[in-house]
Amino acid sequence: MNEEQIKNLTNRAQFSIAIREKLAERENSEVQQVISLANTLMGILGLIAGFGFTAFQFIENLELFLFGELLMIGSILYLAFSLKHSLVNSTISTSNLIYDYQDDAAKIKKAILEKEEEAMKKYADEFVGLVNDTEIKPRIIRVKFIDSILNYVFIAAFVGLALILVSFINFCF
DSSP, X not given: OOHHHHHHXXXXXHHHHHHHHHXXXXXXXXXXXXXXXXXXXXXXXXXXXXXXXXXXXXXXXXXXHHXXXXXXXXXXXXXXXXXXXXXXXXXXXXXXXXXXXXHHHHHHHHHHHTTOHHHHHHHHHHHHHHHHOOXXXXXXXXXXXXXXXXXXXXXXXXXXXXXXXXXXXXOOO
């Protein structure tokens, strides 16, 4: 192996370690943000749904009130389960990436320690290929999925709140 290949191999190993650390930090940050958002939204929706029951004796249309409360509580449950699903999938995906980079770094380290010339050359050449790769890879944008969940929740909660408010109006004049 020539000096340039050894340099490329070392760069690849350092790159794999750095990426793994960044992904672990990102994973922790994403988890905290999603949990915080879900707790805040569920608390707000629960508070709004609870206000309706404090004025139960003033309800003029019980069906509208119950349907509105059902929409509010349903949006809380939908939010909780959808975000849990998204959080679990995101965490699994990030954990898989972390493992892949960790595995890559371990293979490179083994090749260096055991002086496996052919493996070291292969990993160095792969790194050069990755660096020179200009093909754009497809992206999975989880934010759009979470945004669609939030849109459904806000629409259901708004309709539920409107029905709860309208249930206090006497339409028989």
